[in-house]
Amino acid sequence: MFAGGRAEDGAEARRGAGRAAGRGGGGRGRAVVTDISGGARLAAFAPVDSTARVDAVVRRLTDAIVLGLLADGEQLPSEAELAAQLGVSTVTLREALMALRQQGMVETRRGRGGGSFVRVPAEAPGLVDRLRGLTAEELRDLGDHYAAIAGAAARLAAQRALPEDVAPLRRTLEEMAAARDEAHLRRLHGRFHIEVAAVSQSARLTQEEIRLQADIGPLLWLAHTGEHGPSAQHRAIAEAIHRGDGDRARDLAERHVLDAVEHLIELRLREP
Amino acid sequence: MGEFRTLPAPGAASGSGAAGAAGGAVSGTAAGAAAAVGEIAEGVFGALHQVRGAVLATVGPAPVSGDLAGLRPLLLPRLGGLVSGIGFIAAPGLLADAPWYLEWWQEGPSGDPVRLVRDMDPASSAFYDYSHWDWFSGPRSGEEHTLAGPYVDFLCTDEYSLTFSVPVRRDGEFLGVAAADVFVRRFEVAVLPVLRRVPGPAFLVNRQGRVVASTTARHLAGSVFRGAPATAAHPCRDLPLALVAAQLPHAP
Numbered sequence: 420m421f422a423g424g425r426a427e428d429g430a431e432a433r434r435g436a437g438r439a440a441g442r443g444g445g446g447r448g449r450a451v452v453t454d455i456s457g458g459a460r461l462a463a464f465a466p467v468d469s470t471a472r473v474d475a476v477v478r479r480l481t482d483a484i485v486l487g488l489l490a491d492g493e494q495l496p497s498e499a500e501l502a503a504q505l506g507v508s509t510v511t512l513r514e515a516l517m518a519l520r521q522q523g524m525v526e527t528r529r530g531r532g533g534g535s536f537v538r539v540p541a542e543a544p545g546l547v548d549r550l551r552g553l554t555a556e557e558l559r560d561l562g563d564h565y566a567a568i569a570g571a572a573a574r575l576a577a578q579r580a581l582p583e584d585v586a587p588l589r590r591t592l593e594e595m596a597a598a599r600d601e602a603h604l605r606r607l608h609g610r611f612h613i614e615v616a617a618v619s620q621s622a623r624l625t626q627e628e629i630r631l632q633a634d635i636g637p638l639l640w641l642a643h644t645g646e647h648g649p650s651a652q653h654r655a656i657a658e659a660i661h662r663g664d665g666d667r668a669r670d671l672a673e674r675h676v677l678d679a680v681e682h683l684i685e686l687r688l689r690e691p
Numbered sequence: 692m693g694e695f696r697t698l699p700a701p702g703a704a705s706g707s708g709a710a711g712a713a714g715g716a717v718s719g720t721a722a723g724a725a726a727a728v729g730e731i732a733e734g735v736f737g738a739l740h741q742v743r744g745a746v747l748a749t750v751g752p753a754p755v756s757g758d759l760a761g762l763r764p765l766l767l768p769r770l771g772g773l774v775s776g777i778g779f780i781a782a783p784g785l786l787a788d789a790p791w792y793l794e795w796w797q798e799g800p801s802g803d804p805v806r807l808v809r810d811m812d813p814a815s816s817a818f819y820d821y822s823h824w825d826w827f828s829g830p831r832s833g834e835e836h837t838l839a840g841p842y843v844d845f846l847c848t849d850e851y852s853l854t855f856s857v858p859v860r861r862d863g864e865f866l867g868v869a870a871a872d873v874f875v876r877r878f879e880v881a882v883l884p885v886l887r888r889v890p891g892p893a894f895l896v897n898r899q900g901r902v903v904a905s906t907t908a909r910h911l912a913g914s915v916f917r918g919a920p921a922t923a924a925h926p927c928r929d930l931p932l933a934l935v936a937a938q939l940p941h942a943p
Contacts, residue, residue: 579915581899587823606817617843620901620913622851625843 472507476515479505481645482686484524484537486547491539495525498535522601522645540601546641547690553638555684562680565631565639566673569612572628573656573672575619577665584618588657595649604647605640611653615672618660642682652678720889721936722925727885728895729928731773732855735871736836738769738777739857742869746779746859750866756786759794766796767804769871773881776807776847776872782831782865783822791819797848797872807847818846830858830868838931841875841903841912851875851913853903875912879904891937896924898931910935 483489495501502512516535519525526536553561576584591611598604609632616628643650652675659668742765749761762779769777776797786792791811799805810816821827824846829837840853856870886893886906894905900917902910910916916935923938 579913581901581915583825583899590823603817606815610817613845617845620841620843620851622843622849625845626849629845629849 472511473514473518476505476507476512477518477645480515480519481522481524482689484539485543485641485644486686486689487539487544489537489539491537493537495535495537518647519645522647524645540644542637543641543644546637549638550641550683550687551690553687555687558638558680558684558687561631561635562677562683565635565680566676568624568627568631569616569676570669570673572616572619572621572624573660574665574669575621575624576615577660577663577668579620580618580660580663582661585657585661587614588618588660592649592653592657595653598648601644605643608640608643609636611649615656615660638683639676639679641686642679650675721893721923721934724885724889724893724936725925725927725934728882728932728934729926729930731881731885732838732927732930732932735773735855735873736857738774739855739869739871741765742769742777742779743857743859746866746869747861750785750861753787754785756781756789756792756794759786759792762794763796766794770796770798770804771802773873773877774871775850775852775874775877777870778807779859779867779869780821780827781867783820785866791821793821795847809846821846824854826854826856826870827868830856831865834858836930838897840897841901844872847872848874853878875903879912886934889934889936893934893936895927896933896935903932 480489489495496504498509498512498516502509505512507515516525516527520527524538524540526538528534528536550558588611591607591614595604595607595611598607612632613625613628616625619625652671656668656671656675659665659671742762745762745765746759749758751758759779759781766777776795778793778795780795781789781792783790789811791813793807793809793811795807796804797807809818811819813819822831825839825842826837829839835857837856838853839856841851842854844850844852844854850872851874853873853875854870855873856868859866859869882895882904883906886895886904889906892905892907892909894907894910894916895903896916897903900915902912902914902916905911921938922935924933924935926933
Protein backbone atom coordinates (compact mmCIF):
# COMPACT_ATOMS: atom_id res chain seq x y z
CA MET A 420 0.00 0.00 0.00
CA PHE A 421 2.70 2.42 1.05
CA ALA A 422 4.94 1.75 -1.93
CA GLY A 423 2.07 1.94 -4.37
CA GLY A 424 0.87 5.16 -2.85
CA ARG A 425 4.29 6.74 -3.03
CA ALA A 426 4.81 5.81 -6.64
CA GLU A 427 1.56 7.41 -7.58
CA ASP A 428 2.12 10.47 -5.47
CA GLY A 429 5.27 11.03 -7.46
CA ALA A 430 3.35 10.82 -10.70
CA GLU A 431 0.72 13.18 -9.33
CA ALA A 432 3.34 15.68 -8.26
CA ARG A 433 4.95 15.65 -11.71
CA ARG A 434 1.60 16.21 -13.37
CA GLY A 435 0.74 18.94 -10.92
CA ALA A 436 4.06 20.71 -11.45
CA GLY A 437 3.66 20.53 -15.20
CA ARG A 438 0.22 22.05 -14.96
CA ALA A 439 1.35 24.78 -12.61
CA ALA A 440 4.30 25.65 -14.82
CA GLY A 441 2.05 25.73 -17.84
CA ARG A 442 -0.07 28.35 -16.15
CA GLY A 443 2.88 30.36 -14.95
CA GLY A 444 2.73 29.29 -11.32
CA GLY A 445 5.65 26.92 -10.95
CA GLY A 446 8.13 26.55 -8.10
CA ARG A 447 5.69 26.49 -5.23
CA GLY A 448 6.13 22.92 -4.07
CA ARG A 449 9.70 23.29 -2.82
CA ALA A 450 9.02 26.46 -0.84
CA VAL A 451 6.25 24.73 1.06
CA VAL A 452 8.52 21.82 1.98
CA THR A 453 11.32 23.98 3.37
CA ASP A 454 8.95 26.31 5.21
CA ILE A 455 7.04 23.76 7.17
CA SER A 456 7.57 23.86 10.89
CA GLY A 457 6.07 22.35 14.02
CA GLY A 458 2.43 21.51 13.44
CA ALA A 459 2.77 21.87 9.71
CA ARG A 460 5.55 19.28 9.74
CA LEU A 461 3.37 16.87 11.65
CA ALA A 462 0.54 17.50 9.19
CA ALA A 463 2.91 16.74 6.34
CA PHE A 464 3.41 13.25 7.68
CA ALA A 465 -0.28 12.62 8.33
CA PRO A 466 -1.84 9.99 6.08
CA VAL A 467 -2.22 11.30 2.55
CA ASP A 468 -5.76 12.04 1.54
CA SER A 469 -6.56 9.25 -0.82
CA THR A 470 -9.39 11.09 -2.54
CA ALA A 471 -7.11 12.61 -5.16
CA ARG A 472 -5.67 9.18 -6.01
CA VAL A 473 -9.13 7.66 -6.28
CA ASP A 474 -10.21 10.54 -8.52
CA ALA A 475 -7.14 10.08 -10.70
CA VAL A 476 -7.95 6.40 -11.21
CA VAL A 477 -11.60 7.15 -11.90
CA ARG A 478 -10.56 9.78 -14.45
CA ARG A 479 -8.10 7.45 -16.16
CA LEU A 480 -10.57 4.59 -16.49
CA THR A 481 -13.41 6.93 -17.47
CA ASP A 482 -11.32 8.42 -20.27
CA ALA A 483 -10.40 4.98 -21.50
CA ILE A 484 -14.04 3.88 -21.49
CA VAL A 485 -15.28 7.06 -23.15
CA LEU A 486 -12.62 6.83 -25.84
CA GLY A 487 -13.46 3.22 -26.48
CA LEU A 488 -9.98 2.03 -25.44
CA LEU A 489 -11.92 -0.28 -23.18
CA ALA A 490 -14.80 -1.87 -25.08
CA ASP A 491 -18.36 -2.28 -23.91
CA GLY A 492 -18.70 -5.55 -22.02
CA GLU A 493 -14.94 -6.06 -21.75
CA GLN A 494 -13.77 -7.64 -18.53
CA LEU A 495 -11.29 -5.65 -16.49
CA PRO A 496 -8.22 -7.42 -15.06
CA SER A 497 -8.52 -8.64 -11.49
CA GLU A 498 -8.34 -5.99 -8.78
CA ALA A 499 -4.83 -6.97 -7.74
CA GLU A 500 -3.60 -6.94 -11.35
CA LEU A 501 -5.26 -3.63 -12.20
CA ALA A 502 -4.03 -1.99 -8.99
CA ALA A 503 -0.49 -3.08 -9.80
CA GLN A 504 -0.75 -1.83 -13.39
CA LEU A 505 -2.01 1.55 -12.26
CA GLY A 506 0.48 1.73 -9.40
CA VAL A 507 -2.14 2.18 -6.69
CA SER A 508 -3.19 0.17 -3.69
CA THR A 509 -6.08 -2.25 -4.02
CA VAL A 510 -7.98 -0.12 -1.50
CA THR A 511 -7.69 2.90 -3.77
CA LEU A 512 -8.66 0.82 -6.77
CA ARG A 513 -11.68 -0.61 -4.99
CA GLU A 514 -12.89 2.86 -4.12
CA ALA A 515 -12.45 3.95 -7.71
CA LEU A 516 -14.35 0.93 -8.98
CA MET A 517 -17.14 1.68 -6.54
CA ALA A 518 -17.40 5.21 -7.93
CA LEU A 519 -17.42 3.86 -11.48
CA ARG A 520 -20.15 1.39 -10.56
CA GLN A 521 -22.25 4.23 -9.16
CA GLN A 522 -21.82 6.08 -12.43
CA GLY A 523 -22.89 2.99 -14.32
CA MET A 524 -19.59 2.71 -16.18
CA VAL A 525 -18.54 -0.53 -14.58
CA GLU A 526 -20.67 -3.50 -13.68
CA THR A 527 -19.55 -6.08 -11.18
CA ARG A 528 -20.86 -9.62 -11.28
CA ARG A 529 -20.24 -12.09 -8.52
CA GLY A 530 -19.66 -15.81 -8.65
CA ARG A 531 -18.05 -17.95 -11.31
CA GLY A 532 -17.34 -15.95 -14.47
CA GLY A 533 -17.72 -12.84 -12.34
CA GLY A 534 -15.58 -9.74 -12.24
CA SER A 535 -15.79 -6.11 -13.28
CA PHE A 536 -17.08 -5.32 -16.77
CA VAL A 537 -16.99 -2.12 -18.79
CA ARG A 538 -20.23 -0.35 -19.63
CA VAL A 539 -19.88 2.37 -22.27
CA PRO A 540 -22.36 5.27 -21.87
CA ALA A 541 -24.92 5.18 -24.68
CA GLU A 542 -24.01 8.58 -26.14
CA ALA A 543 -20.23 8.26 -25.85
CA PRO A 544 -19.43 6.55 -29.19
CA GLY A 545 -21.19 9.26 -31.23
CA LEU A 546 -19.48 11.96 -29.26
CA VAL A 547 -16.07 10.42 -29.74
CA ASP A 548 -16.72 10.36 -33.49
CA ARG A 549 -17.48 14.06 -33.28
CA LEU A 550 -14.35 14.63 -31.27
CA ARG A 551 -12.30 12.85 -33.92
CA GLY A 552 -13.79 15.19 -36.52
CA LEU A 553 -12.31 18.23 -34.82
CA THR A 554 -8.67 19.20 -34.64
CA ALA A 555 -7.06 20.31 -31.42
CA GLU A 556 -6.90 23.81 -32.89
CA GLU A 557 -10.63 23.84 -33.61
CA LEU A 558 -11.36 22.64 -30.11
CA ARG A 559 -9.15 25.33 -28.66
CA ASP A 560 -10.95 27.98 -30.69
CA LEU A 561 -14.38 26.71 -29.68
CA GLY A 562 -13.20 26.80 -26.09
CA ASP A 563 -11.89 30.35 -26.44
CA HIS A 564 -15.24 31.49 -27.83
CA TYR A 565 -17.25 29.70 -25.19
CA ALA A 566 -14.99 30.93 -22.37
CA ALA A 567 -15.41 34.52 -23.58
CA ILE A 568 -19.20 34.24 -23.59
CA ALA A 569 -19.43 32.34 -20.30
CA GLY A 570 -16.97 34.71 -18.62
CA ALA A 571 -18.71 37.88 -19.78
CA ALA A 572 -22.11 36.53 -18.81
CA ALA A 573 -20.89 35.52 -15.34
CA ARG A 574 -19.31 38.94 -14.75
CA LEU A 575 -22.52 40.78 -15.66
CA ALA A 576 -24.56 38.30 -13.66
CA ALA A 577 -22.53 39.13 -10.55
CA GLN A 578 -22.96 42.85 -11.18
CA ARG A 579 -26.69 42.65 -11.79
CA ALA A 580 -27.89 39.82 -9.59
CA LEU A 581 -30.54 40.34 -6.98
CA PRO A 582 -30.71 37.79 -4.16
CA GLU A 583 -33.72 36.12 -5.78
CA ASP A 584 -31.71 35.62 -8.98
CA VAL A 585 -29.28 33.38 -7.13
CA ALA A 586 -32.08 31.13 -5.86
CA PRO A 587 -32.54 29.25 -9.17
CA LEU A 588 -28.77 28.63 -9.35
CA ARG A 589 -28.76 27.19 -5.85
CA ARG A 590 -31.78 25.06 -6.65
CA THR A 591 -30.07 23.66 -9.70
CA LEU A 592 -26.93 22.90 -7.67
CA GLU A 593 -29.06 21.02 -5.15
CA GLU A 594 -30.75 19.06 -7.92
CA MET A 595 -27.32 18.26 -9.35
CA ALA A 596 -26.20 16.97 -5.97
CA ALA A 597 -29.29 14.75 -5.82
CA ALA A 598 -29.14 13.60 -9.47
CA ARG A 599 -28.65 9.86 -9.70
CA ASP A 600 -28.26 9.30 -13.41
CA GLU A 601 -25.79 10.88 -15.74
CA ALA A 602 -28.28 12.08 -18.36
CA HIS A 603 -30.17 14.00 -15.72
CA LEU A 604 -26.99 15.48 -14.32
CA ARG A 605 -25.94 16.56 -17.80
CA ARG A 606 -29.26 18.35 -18.39
CA LEU A 607 -28.95 20.14 -15.06
CA HIS A 608 -25.38 21.07 -15.89
CA GLY A 609 -26.63 22.80 -19.04
CA ARG A 610 -29.45 24.45 -17.15
CA PHE A 611 -27.04 25.88 -14.58
CA HIS A 612 -24.98 27.64 -17.22
CA ILE A 613 -28.04 28.98 -19.03
CA GLU A 614 -29.39 30.27 -15.73
CA VAL A 615 -26.10 32.03 -15.02
CA ALA A 616 -26.25 33.67 -18.45
CA ALA A 617 -29.85 34.76 -17.89
CA VAL A 618 -28.88 36.51 -14.65
CA SER A 619 -26.66 38.77 -16.77
CA GLN A 620 -29.90 40.33 -18.09
CA SER A 621 -28.45 40.04 -21.58
CA ALA A 622 -30.69 38.22 -24.03
CA ARG A 623 -27.88 38.05 -26.59
CA LEU A 624 -25.37 36.50 -24.19
CA THR A 625 -27.99 34.01 -23.07
CA GLN A 626 -28.87 33.10 -26.66
CA GLU A 627 -25.17 32.67 -27.40
CA GLU A 628 -24.71 30.48 -24.33
CA ILE A 629 -27.61 28.30 -25.47
CA ARG A 630 -26.22 28.10 -29.01
CA LEU A 631 -22.70 27.24 -27.83
CA GLN A 632 -24.07 24.65 -25.47
CA ALA A 633 -25.89 22.98 -28.31
CA ASP A 634 -22.67 23.14 -30.32
CA ILE A 635 -19.97 22.11 -27.88
CA GLY A 636 -21.98 21.16 -24.77
CA PRO A 637 -22.28 17.44 -25.45
CA LEU A 638 -18.58 17.28 -26.31
CA LEU A 639 -17.63 19.15 -23.16
CA TRP A 640 -19.65 16.60 -21.30
CA LEU A 641 -17.15 13.99 -22.44
CA ALA A 642 -14.65 15.86 -20.32
CA HIS A 643 -17.08 15.74 -17.39
CA THR A 644 -18.00 12.07 -17.83
CA GLY A 645 -17.96 10.31 -14.53
CA GLU A 646 -18.51 13.42 -12.44
CA HIS A 647 -21.28 13.30 -9.95
CA GLY A 648 -23.06 16.25 -8.44
CA PRO A 649 -22.05 19.84 -9.02
CA SER A 650 -18.34 20.57 -9.08
CA ALA A 651 -16.61 22.94 -6.72
CA GLN A 652 -16.37 25.30 -9.70
CA HIS A 653 -20.15 25.41 -10.09
CA ARG A 654 -20.60 26.23 -6.43
CA ALA A 655 -17.87 28.87 -6.55
CA ILE A 656 -19.45 30.55 -9.60
CA ALA A 657 -22.83 30.77 -7.84
CA GLU A 658 -21.13 32.10 -4.72
CA ALA A 659 -19.21 34.82 -6.62
CA ILE A 660 -22.45 35.91 -8.31
CA HIS A 661 -24.17 35.98 -4.94
CA ARG A 662 -21.41 38.18 -3.52
CA GLY A 663 -21.50 40.47 -6.54
CA ASP A 664 -17.83 39.74 -7.30
CA GLY A 665 -17.81 40.17 -11.08
CA ASP A 666 -14.09 39.63 -11.65
CA ARG A 667 -14.05 36.40 -9.71
CA ALA A 668 -17.24 35.16 -11.37
CA ARG A 669 -15.70 35.79 -14.79
CA ASP A 670 -12.41 34.10 -13.89
CA LEU A 671 -14.20 31.05 -12.51
CA ALA A 672 -16.55 30.73 -15.47
CA GLU A 673 -13.66 31.00 -17.95
CA ARG A 674 -11.60 28.51 -15.96
CA HIS A 675 -14.54 26.12 -15.86
CA VAL A 676 -14.79 26.09 -19.66
CA LEU A 677 -11.05 26.09 -20.31
CA ASP A 678 -10.38 23.21 -17.88
CA ALA A 679 -12.99 21.10 -19.64
CA VAL A 680 -11.66 22.03 -23.08
CA GLU A 681 -8.12 21.26 -21.99
CA HIS A 682 -9.22 17.81 -20.90
CA LEU A 683 -11.10 17.41 -24.16
CA ILE A 684 -8.00 18.31 -26.18
CA GLU A 685 -5.99 15.79 -24.16
CA LEU A 686 -8.59 13.17 -25.04
CA ARG A 687 -8.45 14.22 -28.69
CA LEU A 688 -4.66 14.03 -28.83
CA ARG A 689 -4.73 10.54 -27.37
CA GLU A 690 -6.85 9.48 -30.35
CA PRO A 691 -4.90 8.23 -33.36
CA MET B 692 -31.90 48.77 -2.37
CA GLY B 693 -34.01 48.29 0.73
CA GLU B 694 -36.62 50.93 0.18
CA PHE B 695 -37.51 49.67 -3.26
CA ARG B 696 -38.04 46.17 -2.09
CA THR B 697 -40.96 47.41 -0.07
CA LEU B 698 -42.85 49.70 -2.35
CA PRO B 699 -45.90 51.48 -0.96
CA ALA B 700 -48.71 49.08 -0.27
CA PRO B 701 -51.15 48.47 -3.10
CA GLY B 702 -53.92 50.98 -2.88
CA ALA B 703 -51.76 53.84 -1.56
CA ALA B 704 -53.05 56.56 -3.86
CA SER B 705 -50.48 57.89 -6.28
CA GLY B 706 -49.30 61.32 -5.40
CA SER B 707 -51.15 61.53 -2.13
CA GLY B 708 -48.36 59.97 -0.05
CA ALA B 709 -45.51 61.78 1.63
CA ALA B 710 -43.44 61.80 -1.55
CA GLY B 711 -46.20 63.44 -3.52
CA ALA B 712 -46.85 66.10 -0.92
CA ALA B 713 -43.19 66.95 -0.38
CA GLY B 714 -42.21 66.76 -4.01
CA GLY B 715 -44.63 69.42 -5.17
CA ALA B 716 -45.11 69.97 -8.86
CA VAL B 717 -42.44 67.56 -10.05
CA SER B 718 -43.80 64.73 -7.96
CA GLY B 719 -47.24 65.66 -9.10
CA THR B 720 -46.10 65.17 -12.67
CA ALA B 721 -44.21 62.02 -11.75
CA ALA B 722 -47.21 60.63 -9.91
CA GLY B 723 -49.38 61.39 -12.91
CA ALA B 724 -46.88 59.67 -15.20
CA ALA B 725 -46.81 56.68 -12.85
CA ALA B 726 -50.58 56.42 -13.07
CA ALA B 727 -50.40 56.63 -16.86
CA VAL B 728 -47.83 53.79 -16.92
CA GLY B 729 -50.18 51.84 -14.67
CA GLU B 730 -52.94 52.35 -17.19
CA ILE B 731 -50.79 50.95 -20.01
CA ALA B 732 -50.00 47.87 -17.91
CA GLU B 733 -53.62 47.45 -16.94
CA GLY B 734 -54.51 47.12 -20.60
CA VAL B 735 -52.52 43.87 -20.60
CA PHE B 736 -54.10 42.67 -17.37
CA GLY B 737 -57.51 43.38 -18.92
CA ALA B 738 -56.76 40.83 -21.64
CA LEU B 739 -55.67 38.33 -18.96
CA HIS B 740 -58.95 38.72 -17.11
CA GLN B 741 -60.68 37.68 -20.34
CA VAL B 742 -58.38 34.67 -20.67
CA ARG B 743 -59.15 33.72 -17.10
CA GLY B 744 -62.88 33.87 -17.80
CA ALA B 745 -62.44 31.70 -20.88
CA VAL B 746 -60.39 29.12 -18.96
CA LEU B 747 -63.08 28.83 -16.31
CA ALA B 748 -65.67 28.37 -19.06
CA THR B 749 -63.50 25.78 -20.85
CA VAL B 750 -62.11 23.64 -18.07
CA GLY B 751 -64.67 21.17 -16.76
CA PRO B 752 -64.19 18.32 -14.33
CA ALA B 753 -61.27 15.99 -15.20
CA PRO B 754 -59.88 18.23 -17.95
CA VAL B 755 -57.34 17.07 -20.54
CA SER B 756 -54.84 19.12 -22.53
CA GLY B 757 -56.96 19.01 -25.69
CA ASP B 758 -59.73 20.94 -23.93
CA LEU B 759 -57.51 23.98 -23.82
CA ALA B 760 -57.50 24.26 -27.61
CA GLY B 761 -60.88 25.91 -27.08
CA LEU B 762 -59.02 28.99 -25.83
CA ARG B 763 -57.42 29.68 -29.18
CA PRO B 764 -60.10 31.93 -30.71
CA LEU B 765 -59.65 34.19 -27.70
CA LEU B 766 -55.86 34.01 -27.44
CA LEU B 767 -54.77 34.53 -31.03
CA PRO B 768 -56.37 37.95 -31.66
CA ARG B 769 -54.71 39.28 -28.52
CA LEU B 770 -51.23 38.91 -29.96
CA GLY B 771 -49.75 42.09 -31.37
CA GLY B 772 -49.25 45.53 -29.97
CA LEU B 773 -47.59 45.12 -26.60
CA VAL B 774 -48.38 41.44 -26.26
CA SER B 775 -45.94 39.03 -27.92
CA GLY B 776 -47.18 35.86 -26.20
CA ILE B 777 -50.28 34.89 -24.30
CA GLY B 778 -51.84 31.79 -22.84
CA PHE B 779 -52.75 29.59 -19.95
CA ILE B 780 -50.28 27.59 -17.90
CA ALA B 781 -51.85 24.69 -16.09
CA ALA B 782 -51.14 23.98 -12.44
CA PRO B 783 -49.05 20.79 -12.29
CA GLY B 784 -51.44 17.86 -12.10
CA LEU B 785 -54.52 19.75 -13.32
CA LEU B 786 -54.70 17.87 -16.62
CA ALA B 787 -55.22 14.13 -16.62
CA ASP B 788 -52.96 13.52 -19.65
CA ALA B 789 -50.10 15.96 -19.02
CA PRO B 790 -48.66 16.85 -15.64
CA TRP B 791 -46.99 19.95 -17.08
CA TYR B 792 -48.73 21.87 -19.83
CA LEU B 793 -48.86 25.28 -21.47
CA GLU B 794 -51.44 26.43 -23.99
CA TRP B 795 -49.19 29.21 -25.11
CA TRP B 796 -49.19 31.22 -28.30
CA GLN B 797 -46.63 33.69 -29.45
CA GLU B 798 -45.79 35.73 -32.49
CA GLY B 799 -43.69 33.72 -34.90
CA PRO B 800 -40.85 35.18 -36.98
CA SER B 801 -43.31 36.22 -39.69
CA GLY B 802 -45.74 37.67 -37.17
CA ASP B 803 -48.16 34.77 -37.45
CA PRO B 804 -49.18 33.08 -34.22
CA VAL B 805 -47.10 30.04 -33.34
CA ARG B 806 -47.90 27.62 -30.60
CA LEU B 807 -45.01 27.11 -28.19
CA VAL B 808 -44.12 23.46 -28.10
CA ARG B 809 -41.79 22.76 -25.24
CA ASP B 810 -40.46 19.52 -23.97
CA MET B 811 -42.51 19.12 -20.81
CA ASP B 812 -41.23 15.63 -20.07
CA PRO B 813 -39.27 15.53 -16.81
CA ALA B 814 -37.33 12.56 -18.20
CA SER B 815 -35.82 14.51 -21.07
CA SER B 816 -35.99 18.20 -20.20
CA ALA B 817 -34.20 20.16 -17.52
CA PHE B 818 -36.66 23.00 -18.04
CA TYR B 819 -40.10 21.43 -17.74
CA ASP B 820 -40.75 22.69 -14.21
CA TYR B 821 -42.19 26.20 -14.54
CA SER B 822 -43.51 26.34 -10.99
CA HIS B 823 -40.50 28.30 -9.71
CA TRP B 824 -40.80 31.15 -12.17
CA ASP B 825 -42.12 34.36 -10.60
CA TRP B 826 -44.94 34.61 -13.14
CA PHE B 827 -46.23 31.29 -11.87
CA SER B 828 -45.34 31.34 -8.18
CA GLY B 829 -46.71 34.88 -7.72
CA PRO B 830 -50.30 34.14 -8.75
CA ARG B 831 -50.17 30.75 -7.06
CA SER B 832 -49.21 32.36 -3.77
CA GLY B 833 -52.19 34.72 -3.97
CA GLU B 834 -50.98 37.79 -5.88
CA GLU B 835 -53.82 39.19 -7.95
CA HIS B 836 -51.50 40.99 -10.39
CA THR B 837 -48.00 39.71 -10.98
CA LEU B 838 -45.51 41.56 -13.13
CA ALA B 839 -42.46 39.35 -13.45
CA GLY B 840 -39.21 40.56 -14.91
CA PRO B 841 -37.55 42.06 -16.73
CA TYR B 842 -35.77 38.76 -17.26
CA VAL B 843 -34.23 36.76 -20.09
CA ASP B 844 -37.01 34.37 -20.99
CA PHE B 845 -35.07 31.29 -22.06
CA LEU B 846 -38.16 29.16 -21.58
CA CYS B 847 -40.20 30.69 -24.43
CA THR B 848 -38.55 33.32 -26.59
CA ASP B 849 -34.95 33.99 -25.49
CA GLU B 850 -36.00 37.64 -25.36
CA TYR B 851 -35.71 40.17 -22.57
CA SER B 852 -39.26 40.21 -21.34
CA LEU B 853 -41.85 41.13 -18.81
CA THR B 854 -44.52 38.60 -17.97
CA PHE B 855 -47.89 39.74 -16.68
CA SER B 856 -49.88 37.07 -14.94
CA VAL B 857 -53.07 36.49 -12.94
CA PRO B 858 -54.26 33.41 -11.05
CA VAL B 859 -57.09 31.24 -12.32
CA ARG B 860 -59.06 29.83 -9.41
CA ARG B 861 -62.38 28.09 -9.04
CA ASP B 862 -63.91 27.81 -5.59
CA GLY B 863 -60.51 28.50 -4.13
CA GLU B 864 -58.83 25.74 -6.15
CA PHE B 865 -55.80 26.98 -8.10
CA LEU B 866 -56.11 25.83 -11.71
CA GLY B 867 -53.18 27.68 -13.17
CA VAL B 868 -52.08 31.05 -14.50
CA ALA B 869 -53.21 33.28 -17.33
CA ALA B 870 -50.17 35.13 -18.57
CA ALA B 871 -48.91 37.45 -21.29
CA ASP B 872 -45.39 38.32 -22.39
CA VAL B 873 -44.35 41.85 -23.24
CA PHE B 874 -40.88 42.34 -24.67
CA VAL B 875 -39.01 45.01 -22.71
CA ARG B 876 -38.19 46.83 -25.96
CA ARG B 877 -41.90 47.15 -26.77
CA PHE B 878 -42.75 48.24 -23.26
CA GLU B 879 -40.05 50.88 -23.53
CA VAL B 880 -41.59 52.26 -26.72
CA ALA B 881 -44.97 52.45 -24.99
CA VAL B 882 -43.85 54.07 -21.75
CA LEU B 883 -41.01 56.38 -22.85
CA PRO B 884 -43.35 59.18 -24.04
CA VAL B 885 -44.96 59.08 -20.61
CA LEU B 886 -41.62 59.06 -18.75
CA ARG B 887 -40.43 61.99 -20.82
CA ARG B 888 -43.23 64.15 -19.44
CA VAL B 889 -41.38 64.02 -16.11
CA PRO B 890 -38.82 66.82 -15.81
CA GLY B 891 -35.38 65.32 -15.20
CA PRO B 892 -34.37 61.67 -15.21
CA ALA B 893 -37.14 59.16 -14.62
CA PHE B 894 -37.23 55.41 -14.71
CA LEU B 895 -39.43 52.49 -13.83
CA VAL B 896 -38.34 49.82 -11.36
CA ASN B 897 -39.97 46.54 -10.48
CA ARG B 898 -40.63 45.40 -6.95
CA GLN B 899 -37.06 44.21 -6.52
CA GLY B 900 -35.56 47.48 -7.78
CA ARG B 901 -34.61 46.23 -11.24
CA VAL B 902 -34.90 48.99 -13.86
CA VAL B 903 -37.50 48.26 -16.56
CA ALA B 904 -37.36 51.44 -18.68
CA SER B 905 -35.56 54.71 -18.25
CA THR B 906 -34.93 58.18 -19.64
CA THR B 907 -31.35 58.16 -18.35
CA ALA B 908 -28.37 56.08 -19.39
CA ARG B 909 -27.28 56.04 -15.74
CA HIS B 910 -30.07 53.62 -14.91
CA LEU B 911 -30.60 51.31 -17.83
CA ALA B 912 -33.05 48.47 -18.12
CA GLY B 913 -31.63 45.41 -16.39
CA SER B 914 -29.51 47.30 -13.89
CA VAL B 915 -30.44 47.35 -10.21
CA PHE B 916 -31.40 50.65 -8.63
CA ARG B 917 -30.22 50.52 -5.03
CA GLY B 918 -31.69 53.85 -4.02
CA ALA B 919 -30.33 57.37 -4.37
CA PRO B 920 -30.73 60.54 -2.36
CA ALA B 921 -33.40 63.03 -3.39
CA THR B 922 -35.41 60.58 -5.42
CA ALA B 923 -38.96 59.45 -4.84
CA ALA B 924 -40.75 56.31 -5.97
CA HIS B 925 -44.31 56.62 -7.20
CA PRO B 926 -46.34 53.43 -7.44
CA CYS B 927 -47.96 52.67 -10.77
CA ARG B 928 -51.48 52.16 -9.45
CA ASP B 929 -51.58 48.93 -7.48
CA LEU B 930 -48.97 47.20 -9.63
CA PRO B 931 -45.55 46.00 -8.46
CA LEU B 932 -44.00 48.77 -10.52
CA ALA B 933 -42.83 52.24 -9.49
CA LEU B 934 -41.66 55.35 -11.25
CA VAL B 935 -38.52 56.85 -9.73
CA ALA B 936 -37.88 60.56 -10.28
CA ALA B 937 -36.01 63.41 -8.68
CA GLN B 938 -37.68 64.78 -5.61
CA LEU B 939 -37.33 68.54 -5.48
CA PRO B 940 -37.37 70.20 -2.07
CA HIS B 941 -40.10 72.69 -2.99
CA ALA B 942 -42.36 73.40 -5.85
CA PRO B 943 -41.61 76.72 -7.51
